[in-house]
Amino acid sequence: ESSERQGDRRAAAALALSSVGGFLAAELSGWSPSDWGAWLQQLEQARQRYALVGPLAALEVVQAAGPGLPRLRGQANGEQRLSDRRQMAELLQQSWQDQGRPSAARLLHWLTEQQLFGGEGEDAQQRIVASESMVTLTTLHSSKGLEFPLVWCPTLWEVDGGVDAEAPFRAWDPSQQRRVLELSRRSGSSPRAERLMEARLEGWQERLRLGYVALTRAKHQLCLDWGRIKDSGASLPAWLLHPELRQQEAEQPWQAIADHISRASDLRQALQHRCDELGIHLEDLNPEAPPAYRPAANTQPLAAAAAMIPPRRPISSWGRWSYSRLHDQSQTLSPSAREEEGFDPDRESSPEDPGGAEDPCWRELPGGASFGTLVHAILEQLDFEADLSSPEVRQLVRDEVARSGLDPQLSNSLLGAIEVLLQRPLGGPLGDCQLNQIASGDTLRELPFDIPLSGFAASPSSDVLGEALEQLAEHHDPVVQSYARERLQQRQAQLSSGFLNGVIDLIIRRPSRDGTQHWVVLDWKTNRLVRPINDLMAAKDYWLQAQLYRQAVQRWLHWRLGEQTPVRIDAVMLFTRSGEGAWLLDETGQP
Numbered sequence: 044e045s046s047e048r049q050g051d052r053r054a055a056a057a058l059a060l061s062s063v064g065g066f067l068a069a070e071l072s073g074w075s076p077s078d079w080g081a082w083l084q085q086l087e088q089a090r091q092r093y094a095l096v097g098p099l100a101a102l103e104v105v106q107a108a109g110p111g112l113p114r115l116r117g118q119a120n121g122e123q124r125l126s127d128r129r130q131m132a133e134l135l136q137q138s139w140q141d142q143g144r145p146s147a148a149r150l151l152h153w154l155t156e157q158q159l160f161g162g163e164g165e166d167a168q169q170r171i172v173a174s175e176s177m178v179t180l181t182t183l184h185s186s187k188g189l190e191f192p193l194v195w196c197p198t199l200w201e202v203d204g205g206v207d208a209e210a211p212f213r214a215w216d217p218s219q220q221r222r223v224l225e226l227s228r229r230s231g232s233s234p235r236a237e238r239l240m241e242a243r244l245e246g247w248q249e250r251l252r253l254g255y256v257a258l259t260r261a262k263h264q265l266c267l268d269w270g271r272i273k274d275s276g277a278s279l280p281a282w283l284l285h286p287e288l289r290q291q292e293a294e295q296p297w298q299a300i301a302d303h304i305s306r307a308s309d310l311r312q313a314l315q316h317r318c319d320e321l322g323i324h325l326e327d328l329n330p331e332a333p334p335a336y337r338p339a340a341n342t343q344p345l346a347a348a349a350a351m352i353p354p355r356r357p358i359s360s361w362g363r364w365s366y367s368r369l370h371d372q373s374q375t376l377s378p379s380a381r382e383e384e385g386f387d388p389d390r391e392s393s394p395e396d397p398g399g400a401e402d403p404c405w406r407e408l409p410g411g412a413s414f415g416t417l418v419h420a421i422l423e424q425l426d427f428e429a430d431l432s433s434p435e436v437r438q439l440v441r442d443e444v445a446r447s448g449l450d451p452q453l454s455n456s457l458l459g460a461i462e463v464l465l466q467r468p469l470g471g472p473l474g475d476c477q478l479n480q481i482a483s484g485d486t487l488r489e490l491p492f493d494i495p496l497s498g499f500a501a502s503p504s505s506d507v508l509g510e511a512l513e514q515l516a517e518h519h520d521p522v523v524q525s526y527a528r529e530r531l532q533q534r535q536a537q538l539s540s541g542f543l544n545g546v547i548d549l550i551i552r553r554p555s556r557d558g559t560q561h562w563v564v565l566d567w568k569t570n571r572l573v574r575p576i577n578d579l580m581a582a583k584d585y586w587l588q589a590q591l592y593r594q595a596v597q598r599w600l601h602w603r604l605g606e607q608t609p610v611r612i613d614a615v616m617l618f619t620r621s622g623e624g625a626w627l628l629d630e631t632g633q634p
Contacts, residue, residue: 046090046101046147047491055083058105062124065111082108098150099136102128127169141210143420143446148491152546183253186260194261197268199254200275205243209413211448214238214245226448240294247277247297254279271310276301284317400572404460405620409449415569417447418619419548421461422567423488427478431462460619467622472613473553473563487550492595494543507543509534511590519630526581547592562600564592564614565624572620580616580625589614589627 048054059066059082074082085108093101106112115121115128131154138153139145145153168182179191206212216223216238225242227235258265258279269280277297281304282289288299304310318325408414420443429436437458444454465479494507512534515527553561566588570579580586593614600610611631615624 044147044151045086046093047151049087049090050083052079052083055079055086058086059109061111062115063102063105063111063128064109065114066109093147094144097136097139097144098147099132102132130169143416143443146423146489148489148546152491152544155544183257187256189260190262191260192262193264193266194257195266196257199257199267200269200272200278200280202250202274202277205246206239209448212239212242214242227450244294250277251279251282269314271304273305274301276304284314400575401620402460402463402622404456404463408453408457408460408620410569410571413447413449417443417449417457418461418569419567420446421457423548425461426483427465427481427486428483431458431465464619464622469615469617470624471615471626472561472628481551485552488548490547490550490596490599492545492547492599494591494595494598495541507591508587511587511594515586515590518627520628522577523586523627526586529581530584530587543591543595545592545595547595550596559609559611560600560604561611562596562613564589564596564612566592566614566616568616568618569620570618572618576618576621576623576625579618585616585625586627589616589625593627593629 045051045054045058056071058064059071060068085104089101089104092104112125115125118124134157135150135154139150142149142153181189211224211226213222213224215221216234218234223238225235225238267280269284275281277295277300281300282297285300285303288303290296290299293299307313315325421440424439425436431437437454440458440461441451441454444451444457466477468475468477509531512527512531515523516531518524518527547564548567549565551563551565553563555561566585568579568585570583572579574582593612596612597610600608600612604610611629613629614627617624
């Protein structure tokens with residue numbers, strides 16, 4: 044957050060007082076202007092390191108500038124706290140690289156999602172700094188070269204998904220006789236398909252090797268958990284316990300083992316036979332079934348019993364909620380695709396022809412999540428008034444296309460499509476105004492926000508989506524009104540407490556009229572236009588998203604301008620493939 048607020052002394056002070064900076068309030072109160080200048084200079088250096096190298100390097104700069112490290116070590120359980128911080132920084136660094144060097148606001152949003160839903164995989168599990176005289180919890184990688192009297196591997200049956208179908212990966216190329224980095228995302232294309240198969244086989248072999256490391260760490264006793272577990276056929280225990288089913292030359296040598304584990308009726312007997320051969324003690328863990336439910340005898344009239352039961356409280360959860368998380372939980376009869384805040388991934392793969400709805404320049408471009416992310420990354424950085432033929436702009440587009448993993452030849456055609464988008468009138472209250480006529484000083488990109496849904500955990504919860512839909516149901520636009528009333532009939536109330544967070548793509552400042560400031564909230568939509576825009580707005584609940592974004596900007600302006608300053612806040616969902624915008628207008632023209 045501090046890196047997003049350059050030159051803000053309050054943000055700099057908050058970082059200095061945190062465990063990262065390590066300063067005390069009494070120390071900050073005595074800082075001279077030169078002390079503040081030195082600290083702000085260190086933060087600027089950290090921002091530069093973030094942009095070039097990533098968050099891990101930025102953290103090292105800030106830690107070196109203050110007493111945070113020695114003071115953290117001196118606290119109770121200090122070594123564990125330091126290990127947790129280092130692990131979190133490594134996860135942020137990995138995400139920063141995977142996402143193509145996102146802004147600090149985007150990375151902060153990713154971290155919030157991980158904290159809400161819980162990270163996946165071994166890297167996301169806390170590394171425990173424990174005494175060797177007690178218990179040592181270690182990963183397979185870090186256990187190499189170590190020995191322990193007793194080793195327990197409770198999850199050696201677990202198998203990760205391997206190489207992701209769309210992510211870049213490294214693989215051996217027999218024709219070139221060397222390892223290559225595969226960046227193409229065209230599923231099923233050659234040589235990607237062959238390299239993907241080879242990479243997955245290499246990943247499986249590496250998991251077997253790591254498993255052998257774990258099995259050979261015990262001096263006296265080794266314990267494994269095993270059984271009929273879904274998707275465990277490619278694990279090391281499966282490979283060791285079912286040697287007769289190995290298919291060494293097959294594309295998936297473990298497939299017959301996996302089929303046997305899931306279907307064999309005599310799995311227990313076969314496992315016992317194999318353990319006897321190897322001299323392994325097999326211990327059954329058969330937890331007793333809970334006793335059958337028996338209703339209590341009804342000793343009093345139903346009316347009296349019902350009167351004694353307190354009313355059931357609605358389920359509520361306090362936390363930081365994204366729009367997509369609230370939206371997904373509230374869906375009942377009309378599910379729609381998930382979204383990441385700040386951009387629409389357009390995950391639909393519709394075979395329908397978009398027809399003439401899309402501009403010819405955009406119609407030839409690909410669809411999907413990767414392309415949507417690419418368009419957002421370019422528009423986030425592009426000066427709309429810049430000469431698109433300049434070397435700087437062309438380099439920006441080439442760099443972002445390279446990071447996306449899409450076809451490098453896409454650069455020229457995408458640049459032409461963006462030029463068409465910037466020259467189209469925005470319509471609505473902006474009339475003939477074009478994006479290439481809006482100065483960078485009148486725009487704000489990638490604004491993160493938090494809207495309080497309630498106070499502390501004990502405060503009453505609210506149905507924030509329901510309240511926004513009720514407001515839209517009273518809107519003067521009949522299209523918006525019809526959408527909101529239909530949604531209110533379909534959904535069930537979903538109470539939430541805490542904060543609603545997200546990232547807004549673009550905010551535009553327009554000239555004031557009659558003393559009322561005019562602001563426009565814009566969100567890029569890269570969807571394939573296989574149906575009318577109003578249908579997309581309703582099906583994906585973009586009207587609801589626009590209303591929530593308007594409310595976020597309204598609060599943001601209140602803090603900066605004061606609640607007495609009259610403002611008008613309109614929202615537009617701009618569909619890049621046609622240049623057409625769906626406008627949600629501010630009916631009040633003021634807070």
